[in-house]
Amino acid sequence: MTQNRSELRFRPNKSPQRIRHGFPWAYDNEVVTDRRTKKIALGTIVDLLDNDRNFVAQAAFHPDSKIAARVLERDRDVQIDAKWLESKLRFARDHRDRMFDTPFYRLIHAEADGLPGLIIDRFGDVLAVQPNAAWIENLLPDLQEALKAVFDAPVIIKNASGRARGLEGLSEETVVLDGSVDGPIPVQMNGATYMADVLGGQKTGLFYDQRPNHAFAAKLAKGGDVLDVFSHVGGFSLAALAGGATHATAVDGSAAALELASKGAAATGFDDRFDTIKGDAFEVMTKLADEGRSFDVVVCDPPAFAPAKPALQAGLRAYEKVARMGAALVRPGGYLVLCSCSHAADLSTFRQASLRGVGKGGRTGQIVYTGFAGEDHPVHPQLAETAYLKSIFLRLV
Template sequence: MTKVILKRKIAPRIANGHPWIFNNEINNIEGVVTPGDIVDVQFADGSFAGRGYINPQSQIVVRLLTRKKEEINTAFFYNRILKAWHYRQKTGYIENCRLVFGEADYLPSLIIDKFNDYFSIQTMSLGMDKWKPAIVKALEQIFNPKGIYERNDVPVRELEGLPQQKGFLSAPFDTTIEINENGLRFMVDIQNGQKTGYFLDQQDNRRAIRHIVKDADVLGAFTYTGTFEIHAAHYGAKRVLGLDISESAVAQANNNARLNGLENIVQFEAMNAFDVLKQWVKDKRQYDVVMLDPPAFTKSRENIQKAITGYKEINLRGMRLVKNGGFLVTSSCTNLVSPELFLQTIAMAAKDARKNIRQVTFRAQASDHPIIWGMENTNYLKFLIVEVSDI
C-alpha cells in the first residue's frame, strides 16, 4: 500500500484525532499515487498514523478513515453506518435525522439524511465518492429503504475534480416527502430543496421558541420553507409573518402552513429581507419576537470580516424591530464564525442599536449532528435567543 510520510513538525490536531492532512504537512510519499485510493499515513518516526483516501488535487490531500490497521472495504462502510445509526437510536433521532455527519461519524465528506424511509446522500470528495456503491449497499441492508437520492449538486465537489450531479441511487420515487417534526407536518423536496432538502439541524431549536411566542406578533426573516414560523403559530403566536427572497420557498412555506391548518395565523411573502428590514426600521414597525435564520455569509476565511459585518447589520435591524421586552431569535450556520465570535458580533449589534440584551438560551445544532472536540467544522451552528430591552 502507498505510504504518506508526515513531516516532523505537523499540527498537533492530527495526533489528537483530526482526519485532515494538508499538502504542507507531508514530507514524502512512497509508492504510486492513484487519486481516490486508500493509503497508509505514518508519522515522521515511522509510527502508524492512520489509513484513509488520497487526492493530490485537493487542498486536503488525505482524509483519514481509521487509526487502526484495518481493511477499508464494503464491510467497513456497513459497520460505520450501522454504528452511526445505533448512536441516533440511543439519542432519540430515529424518524428524521442526519444519519451520517461526515467527520463527526468518522466518514469524512459523507452526508446522509434520513427522511422516514427515504435517504438523501452527498459524497463530497473523490475518495468517498468511489465508495458510493458500498454506501448504497449498506443503506439497503440496514434499512431496506423506499428510496435513495444523490444530492451531489454542490460546488465543493469541483475542488476534488468531481462533477456536480444529482439523481436516483435506487428505483425512482416521488421526491416530495411528508415528514413529521415536533407534532407538525412538513413537505420535503429532496430533489430540489436546499442542501439535502431540509434543515434537520434546527429541529431541537425550533422547540426552544415555544414559550416566548405565545400570544406574540412574530416576524421571521430568511424563512426558507417556514419551519420556525409554523412552529411559532403552533405554539400560540397571534400573528406570524415570514419573509424569504425565494418565491418557490415561500410557496412551499404557505403550503406547509395549510398542511397544518395554520394559514390564518401565519403567512409568507417573497421579499428581500435585507432591504425590507432596513425600511421597516425606518417605518418604526415593532414585533414581540423577531426570528433571523440567514444563510451562511461566507464559505472562505478570506471573507470572514464581510460575514461578520453582515451578521452584525442584520441583527442590529432585528433588534430595532423588537418591542421593549421582546425577543430576538437568531442563528448562524457559518462554521468559519466561531461561537465566541458570533456572540461578540451580537454584542456589537446590541451596542450600536442601543439595546440591552439578556441571554435566554445559546446552543448548537441538534445532537444527530454530533460535535467532536478539536474538529471545529463539526461545531458550526449557533442558535441564540435574547430578550431585548431599551437602554
C-alpha cells in the same frame, strides 16, 4: 493481512502525534508530496506513515487540497468496503434512534461520524446522500449496498449540490440512485409538518440542525407574533405556530422555499395564521421598519456569511447588520433570535458582532439562551468546524 496500498509519509520535521491523539486530518505541508504522490488518484485510500515508516492510519488522499489526508481507519488490516460502511451506518443509526421517535434526522455528519466528507439525511424511507469527498464518491456503490443492508428498501438520492463538491473537483448532479420520489416529503418536527424537496431544494431539502432552536423559539413565541427572516421552508415560523404563536410571517428570497413553507403551514392547519414575503431580507426588514412594524419574536437565520476564513471580516459585518436591523423590529420585552452557520465565525466572534449590532440599533437586553445544532449533529472533539451552528436568543428592553 496487510493490504497493498499506496503510502503517504509525514515529512521528517512533522509529527503525526495529533492524529494519534484523534485529530482527523493531515495537511499538505505535513506530508511528503512529490512526483510519486502526485500520481496517486484523487480519493485513493492510502497508508499514512510516520517518519520511520510506521503505520499511523488509513486515509483518503487529495493531491491538490490543503487537507491532504482525511483519516478513515486506524487499523491497517481493516478493509474499507461495504461491510465497513455498514458498521459505521449502524453505529450512527443506533444513536439517532435513541434520540428521536420519528425517522427524520441527520444520519451521518461527516468527520463527527467517522466518515469525512459524507452527509446523509434521513427522511423516513428516503435517504439523501451528499458525497462531498472524492473517496466516498469512489465508494458510492459500496455505500448503496451498505444502506440497503441497514434500512429496509430505502430510496437513495445522491445530492451533488454545494460548495464542498466543487472544492473536491467533483461534478454537480443530483440523481435518484434507488427507488423513486414523487414530490416533497412531509416531515414531522416540533409539532409542525415541513415539506422537504429532496430533489430540488437547498442542501438535502431540510435543515435538521436547528430543530432544538426551533423548539426553544416556539416557547418564546407562545401567544405572540413572529417574523422569520431567511426562513427557508418555514423552520422557525412553523414551529412557533405549533407552539401557540398567534401569527407568523416568513421572509425569504426563494419563491420555491416559501411555497413549501405555505404547504407545510396548510398541512399542519396553520394557513390562516401564516403568511410570506418574498424578497431580499435586508430590503424587507428596512421596509417593515419604515412602516413602523414590530413583532414579539424576530428570528434571523441567514446563510453562511463567513464560510471560510478569507470571508470572516465581511461576514461579521453582515451579522452585525442583521442584528441591528432585526433589533429594530422587536417590541419592548420581545425576543431577537440570531443564528450563524458559518464555520469561520466561532461563537465568541459571532456573539460580539451580534451584540455590537444590537447596540448600534439603540437596543439593550439580556442573553436568555445560546443554542447549537441538535443531537443528530455530533461534534468531533478535535474539529471545531463540526460545531458550526450558533444561535443567540436575546430579550430586548
